[in-house]
Amino acid sequence: MSARAAGTPARQAAEPQAELVTTDLAIGGMTCGACVARVEKKLARLEGVSAGVNLATGRARVVHPGSLDAAELVAAVEAAGYTAELPDDAEAGPALHEDLLPAWQLAVVAALAVPVIVLAMVPGLQFRGWQWVSVALAVPVVTWGSAEFHRRAWRGLRHATGTMDSLVSLGILASAGWSAYALLFGGAGELGMEMPFSLTAQAGEGAHVYLEAAVGVPLFVLCGRWLEGRVRDRTGSALRALAELGAKDVCVLDDGAERRIPIDRLLPGQLFVVRPGEKVATDGVVVEGGSALDLSLLTGESMPVEVGPGDRVTGATLNVGGRLLVRATEVGRDTQLARITALVVDAQTGKARSQRLADTVAGVFVPCALAIAVCVLGFWLGAGAEPAAAVTAAVAVLVVACPCALGLATPTALLAATGRGAELGVLVRGPEVLESLRRIDTVVLDKTGTLTNGRMELLEAVAAPGADLDAVFRRAGALEDHSEHPVGRAVTAAARRRCGDDLPAVHGFAAEPGTGVSGEVEGVTVRVVRPTAAGPLPGPLAAALVKAETDGRTAVVVELDGTAAALLVVGDSLRAGSYRTVHRLRGIGLTPVLATGDGPGAARAVAEHLGIAEVHSGASPERKAELVAELRAAGRSVAVVGDGVNDAVALAAADLGVALGSGTDAAIGAAGLTLVRGEIETVVDAVLLARRTLATVRANLGWAFGYNLVLIPLAAVGLLNPMLAGLAMSVSSVLVVGNSLRLRTWRPGPARSARPGAGG
Structure with missing residues (x-):
């Protein structure tokens, strides 16, 4: 599992201040936002270290002095009670959740727990000695099936911290402990005893055991986590798919003889052969031959692109035509595919403001939940309620208060959105870019190479x-x-x-x-x-x-x-789609502005053709940056779309810079958003995706907060059975993750209209 630096596998890249480096760690054992807060706090105690931890990806991005060894970071995380590892170079995408129960173990837990739940819920099925049969079935679930909860809770206790596992473990042990007391000393163990079922904490008449809660809580929580793991793993499939796009070997041409070598042995300047049906091994320039390349896997471009001698080709694209002889220009981490992968890693490792807020809340939520549970227990005992009802209400509070949904609300949505954006040809540098896109109201457009073909x-x-x-x-x-x-x-x-x-x-x-x-x-x-x-x-x-x-x-x-x-x-x-882009920008409430270094005549002709009212011609790079500053001073939130070196200053000065993938490295480096296909119309899709993502985040947070606000009081007043509390908690987490997963199927709407002949 892994260390990534600046989005590149097993690499530590120096920050602009020189003494700081960035390292990614793969964290194991995290289950909720409280775990995230614990790891971040522990790492931040190291001198000069700042860290951001993403629950959905299982990654920690740590900025630290170069003198601090990665082993010290790992030791700090382990001291917090979690595992940390440096990832393999080959690993890509969010960390898989290996610490979850395998499916067969979950099936065994379900087979043991379901009969106990049914016997408790259907009094008519309670035969003579049923409670002891329930004990025999429940013991493996409470011990072996819940061992991971108990182990993590004990680890947290040793480190003087509480997590979701602390709440679950306490709930299971309290339910099982009270049941054991009732069976041995409370008369519930008598043969022929029948127990009524209640949806609330009130036991009703007669002896009462809570074995259904003791087995139901771990069953539902484990089911929820297993589903979360599968769903969250799907949200990272875009990044793993990017990692798998590249060719594994290449046919090089040396002295007229062809030989096949592993791709990692290919050097810049070497000639290699690409036959029909093969992937282009790396970025290069065609030396001989002509063919059509399918770019859809990398950029989403549906139509094959014709290439010939002198044309540049990109690694991982598919040759669907004739034989090509290509000279390698970039290999390894310098290729476009590697840069795309690095950008997506950066985006999925970062944290949005809403996520940081949720993690902070979750970090203090567990201690508060423990305090509430103790208060509920004391209140009911002090009010003269039956001990069984008091314990049941406290257990229900512990179980229902698990902040798992709160910790997953934002990162899963951002993870799904950045993965979907990569599939659509929109590379997001970080989660904050999506938040910036949501606020943009003005788009400054370069002309040459952006609105036009250049x-x-x-x-x-x-x-x-x-x-x-x-x-x-x-x-x-x-x-x-x-x-x-x-x-x-x-x-x-x-x-x-x-x-x-x-x-x-x-x-x-x-x-x-x-x-x-x-x-x-x-x-x-x-x-x-x-x-x-x-x-x-x-x-x-x-x-x-x-x-x-x-x-x-x-x-x-x-x-x-x-x-x-x-x-x-x-x-x-004009580029094909320039008119549609401007029309759609206005349609979603954004104001287009044209800024170009060309003279007034050329600028006015393009602006009139596209319907842009505000035009700034003869603009130098400095003037473009001044224009951005003027617009921002007027209270407008500005995005700049450009492709050239002359746009880099404005791209960096704007609230959000958007670079075309066909543009210069300087423009791409200064931008927060890159349109891989070089199609300007994709910027509209990016804005719409950002809006949908932020709406999903708000819905997730609303559900996560609302769920706790409603159910904790119900549990505290004794209106919620612990088993149902466990079910509600698990369903809440799965709903949040499932809602985020809908972003993976999001599709941009069709263009509203296209002006005939406007494509130019």
Whole structure:
């Protein structure tokens, strides 16, 4: 089980202050929020140490001085009465709950306990000597079946602390002890004795034993924990699935010979082969071959993506086409898959404010419950009630007060949400990000590379009267194929799409810096130049040029034998879904703001097309950060969405930074949320997921607090049988975890509308 540092297996990473490192520990033996508070308190007693413990994942994230050895952290946790281990590198995801009873042992406990409960609840089935048969069945349950409760309660007592197990153990021992007294000294052991069943603490007439509570409480608690373990384990399946995505071995190419090696022996710069049906072993660049890659397992992208020489590929994606030869660029912890896994680990190890509050409450709840139980016992005895009724009421308080649901209310919801977010291509850096998303009311959007594709494309072609546009494209594309200029590449790409790959030959190619290119194609002198270097333009071309300049686009003129034949308008096109994103942001009550370094014309054209009212053009990186500060000073909660180095300052300054997965490392590092697929529309899904998560947390906490507020008074006044108290406590925990698990099936709603042609 495990130590992770900064979300990476078995690693300790230095914090910015240099002397602090972060280590993750796997904690065993925790059952409630009181356990969490105990471990955190014990670790915090070490000099310079701060710790956050997550009950749902069984992980403790400890920030400590580098001079403090991990063994000292483990010793501190063990001194608190729990186990702590450093995890294996291969382990991923939340710790499994190995300390729970196996299913077969739970079945044995149920087989022994159910007959005892039935005999106590149905007086008509009580045969002569039934109570002694119940004793024979109950003893293994109270001892062997409940041994874990007693062991942990004793361990807590030795450390002068109380946990949920303390309450359960006391309840079991009190019920069994009173039953033994009644059987031996109270007349309940007489053959032929019949006992009425009561849902309350009142014993009614005649002798009464509480063996049904002594076996029912451990049965229901163990069932509840077993179900919790299975459900909580499912919430961590996304992280384990990420860990299992990577290839286990790789076929490398050395001196023309192929050989297969384990993936951990692959080095950066090595060539490896990816055949159809195989996973790409690691991040790299295609050297030879062409194929389509299925990215759905990693990013959720449903359509295969075509790749060829020079294209980057990501490890764990599936090759569904031809053979690829790839040069490895990143391996091990530097790959995108490893970074994604690390981000999810960070998110699932962190704690939200609501969780910290619940853990604090749970930490003081157990001592309070013990005090209430003692007061209830004293009150009923002092009021002249039968000792059996007084003991039963106190036991019911002990059992029903277990704060298990309170400790699980927040972490299970956050665990499920971060796992679901990873499946949807939304990587959350920590639980606090989900809380920030819930409060966001303004979204500042970068333009280039965020709302737009970030590369030059042909947006419009206007032919002069009488000109053949196909011929213009064929000749201009052939000429620009010899140019490395971004405008030239955009013209060539458009020509190939329109006329095919067989472009005519070019003779006498010449490039004029700052002007354009020229050459002879198919016996015609062709020039592709700036409008200022061209001759007079016909009316349609002149009008198109004015519009292009107004919109901040780049225009070039194609001349055939000295005559202007067409005007080609080149610019950065909108991403598919940009309009839907802005529309959906407004639909959920958020205000979009455009901030770009481009000029007013280009900024205004994009803003008008998308329907963004507030526009800030010509914004430097510093100006973007100032804009964020101004918006926050005006009382707005701001998220910034960007992809470039120039966005990093604003991303860090905002209440929440959102980076596109296709963006730069600087942007991703400054952001709290990363959209793996690079699709900006996913930010809307992230906001909706955060809102659903926080609603689930509130519902869980409401149930956990409400359950205790209602049932503890009922138990105290004698209106709740201990067996039913145990059932209610277990059902409460399972309901909280089950409610959180619903987030695993959450799906973002469909886009409300899409403007035709707005995808750009």
